Amino acid sequence: MTSPATSSRRTFAIISHPDAGKTTLTEKLLLSGGAIHLAGEVKARGQARRARSDWMKIEQQRGISVTSSVMTFARDFDGIGNITFNLLDTPGHEDFSEDTYRTLTAVDSAIMVIDAAKGIEPQTRKLFEVCRMRNVPIITFINKVDREGRPVFEILDEVADALALDVCPMGWPVGMGGTFEGVLDIASGRVSRPEGPSREFLGKVDAGAVLPAEVADEVELAQAGYRAFDLEAYRHGDLTPVYFGSALKNFGVNELILAIATYAPPPRPQPSNQGAIDPASPEVTGFVFKVQANMDPQHRDRIAFMRLVSGTFRRGMRLVPSGLGKPIAVHSPVLFFAQDRGLADSAEAGDIIGIPNHGTLRVGDTLSEKNEVRFVGLPNFAPEILRRVALKDPTKTKQLRKALDDLSEEGVIQVFYPEIGAQWIVGVVGQLQLDVLISRLEAEYKVAAMLEPAPFDTARWLTGSEADLRDFAEFNKSNLAKDRDGDPVFLARSAWDVSYQQERNPALAFGATKER
Numbered sequence: 001m002t003s004p005a006t007s008s009r010r011t012f013a014i015i016s017h018p019d020a021g022k023t024t025l026t027e028k029l030l031l032s033g034g035a036i037h038l039a040g041e042v043k044a045r046g047q048a049r050r051a052r053s054d055w056m057k058i059e060q061q062r063g064i065s066v067t068s069s070v071m072t073f074a075r076d077f078d079g080i081g082n083i084t085f086n087l088l089d090t091p092g093h094e095d096f097s098e099d100t101y102r103t104l105t106a107v108d109s110a111i112m113v114i115d116a117a118k119g120i121e122p123q124t125r126k127l128f129e130v131c132r133m134r135n136v137p138i139i140t141f142i143n144k145v146d147r148e149g150r151p152v153f154e155i156l157d158e159v160a161d162a163l164a165l166d167v168c169p170m171g172w173p174v175g176m177g178g179t180f181e182g183v184l185d186i187a188s189g190r191v192s193r194p195e196g197p198s199r200e201f202l203g204k205v206d207a208g209a210v211l212p213a214e215v216a217d218e219v220e221l222a223q224a225g226y227r228a229f230d231l232e233a234y235r236h237g238d239l240t241p242v243y244f245g246s247a248l249k250n251f252g253v254n255e256l257i258l259a260i261a262t263y264a265p266p267p268r269p270q271p272s273n274q275g276a277i278d279p280a281s282p283e284v285t286g287f288v289f290k291v292q293a294n295m296d297p298q299h300r301d302r303i304a305f306m307r308l309v310s311g312t313f314r315r316g317m318r319l320v321p322s323g324l325g326k327p328i329a330v331h332s333p334v335l336f337f338a339q340d341r342g343l344a345d346s347a348e349a350g351d352i353i354g355i356p357n358h359g360t361l362r363v364g365d366t367l368s369e370k371n372e373v374r375f376v377g378l379p380n381f382a383p384e385i386l387r388r389v390a391l392k393d394p395t396k397t398k399q400l401r402k403a404l405d406d407l408s409e410e411g412v413i414q415v416f417y418p419e420i421g422a423q424w425i426v427g428v429v430g431q432l433q434l435d436v437l438i439s440r441l442e443a444e445y446k447v448a449a450m451l452e453p454a455p456f457d458t459a460r461w462l463t464g465s466e467a468d469l470r471d472f473a474e475f476n477k478s479n480l481a482k483d484r485d486g487d488p489v490f491l492a493r494s495a496w497d498v499s500y501q502q503e504r505n506p507a508l509a510f511g512a513t514k515e516r
């Protein structure tokens with residue numbers, strides 16, 4: 001059972017492809033919660049952050065957001081009470097999918113934003129898959145209905161198809177583009193309009209006199225053709241409720257936040273070596289899903305983002321990070337508000353707190369009072385691009401090693417140290433990660449490096465008995481490397497290479513992901 005305090009938390013992420021309107025929607029959600037008073041502050045905050053750190057240059061140049069952040073805000077709802085929302089922003093670019101994947105391990109639900117004119121893009125499908133893998137239920141928000149969009153049925157069918165689950169339209173746009181009039185709430189038959197009061201219809205379907213006939217027909221068809229809303233099915237990840245609106249016109253956003261408050265699951269039990277840990281369990285436990293270093297180059301600060309899984313955290317508390325084995329006192333935990341950071345005096349299950357540290361906390365670490373629980377399920381993903389790192393100045397080897405270790409820990413890249421040869425290899429899921437790597441090596445570690453092609457296509461983590469691993473190593477030394485934890489990795493020339501070796505070595509497991 002969850003305690004009342006716990007169930008007032010909603011920890012969710014917004015995911016979308018770039019330009020679908022995630023930033024605009026985030027801004028409006030924060031506004032609706034009274035967290036900020038002026039639209040544009042999310043962007044302003046972004047700019048201040050960019051001005052502060054050099055490596056964000058890439059973000060600036062390409063106009064995309066490459067780091068996730070956390071925003072906490074609260075709002076009162078009639079009949080529901082005060083709800084605290086922890087909104088985790090995710091990078092919208094496919095190249096940062098690893099970071100996004102890990103963020104999804106820390107949330108209980110997600111909002112998927114889709115541009116009504118564009119529909120679902122390939123990288124968005126990938127995100128859906130991760131949500132499914134993690135059992136993260138999705139509320140879909142079809143954005144930009146104030147613009148000319150595609151037929152609503154087409155969008156809905158595409159969502160159903162991409163998610164391989166049922167869609168349930170909760171609203172219906174009345175007109176689109178130039179003729180846009182508002183969104184009909186299917187359950188109440190009320191149309192809320194971009195400006196002015198809402199208009200009520202007598203019957204949602206048979207109100208043809210007021211509701212444009214074609215809209216009434218569409219809604220009737222939709223009700224017959226799609227499944228009715230079912231809370232269990234949504235929470236179980238079998239159904240996605242679909243809302244329509246315009247983030248820019250601040251329209252439909254209220255309905256969306258109300259849906260999160262009403263339907264989105266409160267903090268859920270998290271899988272561990274001791275079974276699922278319930279949020280109401282009294283011991284304070286949590287896990288680190290992200291580490292961000294050098295947010296401020298002046299101070300070399302490093303913040304570990306921890307999702308609190310159970311217990312009530314109080315400032316100054318001593319917790320044991322699993323990677324360290326001895327307790328640390330958490331004196332300056334940070335809560336992230338819209339414009340500001342504040343010290344967190346206490347936090348509940350579901351909350352995200354930032355813990356400043358000097359490298360003691362790593363992604364995947366469990367923090368707990370008793371040092372017994374270990375949370376599982378924070379994966380590394382097999383890289384899809386591998387490159388050799390070449391130094392322009394060979395005397396900088398030590399700095400490079402430190403930088404690669406740091407940045408792999410942060411999850412910017414993965415690093416592999418081959419058994420034969422002196423050139424280290426970095427692996428990423430997307431090209432942009434490599435640009436960030438070079439830029440950060442220069443800006444933060446004063447290391448000028450180049451990337452050269454590596455004769456490998458992908459990597460697999462090897463597990464098996466010591467004897468089997470030894471046998472394999474004997475014949476495949478030139479394809480073997482160690483990752484930053486010293487675990488053996490098979491560097492493959494192709495996907496074919498992987499299946500060939502897998503067939504020849506059935507006693508070994510070739511993992512495409514690795515638990516952190």
Ligand code: G4P
Nearest residue numbers: 017018019020021022023024025143144147246247248249
């Ligand atoms: P992102 O974070 O998902 O990348 O998207 P962002 O919010 O930055 O929005 C991308 C563009 O789409 C922006 O326009 C934004 O104003 C616009 N937009 C967002 N929501 C809506 C909507 O509901 N309706 C319409 N018509 N447009 C919307 P831009 O011109 O690229 O940026 P800006 O100059 O307006 O900031």
